[in-house]
Amino acid sequence: MALLDNGKINGRQLMVLVFLYSVGTTVLVIPSGLASIAKQDAWIGGLVGILLGMLTVGLYVMLWRMYPDKTFVGICEAVLGRWAGIIISLIYSLYSFIGTATVLFYVTNFFQIHFLPRTPVVFTCILFAIIVVMGTRMGLESIARTSELMLPWFLILFFVLVTTLTPQIxxxxxxxxxxxxxxxxxxxxxxxxxxxxxxxxxLFALLPRVQDRQMNLARMGLFLAALAGGLCVVFVTLLCIWILGPDITMRSIFPSYALVKKISIGNFIQRIEAILAGLWFITTYMKTTFYFYSWVTSLSEILRLNNYRTLTLPCAIMMIIFSQIVYPNVIYMQHWDSIVFPPYIIAMGIVIPVVLWVIGLMRGAGKVSASQK
Known part of the structure; x- marks a missing residue:
């Protein structure tokens, strides 16, 4: 089936997207989760996670090399057959839907707690969803160019964060x-x-659309971007441990934001957390848009639609509604993130891709794709 989005991106744009996507909401919530598990050794757990993450990215790159012109839905149907492939693709699409709603919940919950406590959360949710839908409807090229524009601002804000907090370590x-x-x-x-x-x-929603003269360098750039994003998150976790301590980090819902509140230079430069919140706004916007784009394009491919944009409005309404009920309370959220989420994402992110890669290898798909190049 022809690609639903004719937009193309290059290797550099892929690197930027992967970097911002890997930081995403992770930088907001993961320091607390790591500290609750490993206390002051949370940063070591993060380094172990980077190692596991590089193996995971390697798996995706091998699957990408095997099926360079297919999305995840296309790979499932090519490997497993139409009906079995559709079933797995629906599970894939369902998870991207849940991921979109949960990230949207994190964003709106964060802004309601810290910036807009008297504003009904649904209005914040709708406003954020509007710009996500706008970006998705404009297509992959617009999303990629937006990420390139946002990257310098992220790096500047991250540098300010690190330098202003260094004296308190x-x-x-x-x-x-x-x-x-x-x-x-x-x-x-x-x-x-x-x-x-x-x-x-x-990523398989956009990998077939990557066009670069040196595809091997583009694939290597994917590794480097994922590594850089992971190191940023680990460093923020380390700052939380150094400055807040493991106990406060563990008890905070958004410890990285609590970290920013500690910035004080000469008792003059203070309370700049609203400015540095741009860090999380940039990364969470890119991650939410990425999830939403993956959801609507995969669902459109399953339904054999010629244009995914026809689904953006109904999917946006579903996303907004589900984000209001996905986590009834914080206790449920912590239970889901710590107990339910890990085996679910391992099945979706490791087990199924491994099965697809092994079956494809047995069928000689890797040799076919290599010969086509």
Missing amino acids: NIDNMLPIYEAGTKSVIWAGITFAGTAYMPMVF
């Missing part, structure tokens, strides 16, 4: 090192990889 907060033990560190690493890297399975 207390290395004693990370001691004793490795007290949590191997089991906790590994589980923290799995949680990190499941949040930052395994959702990259939705």
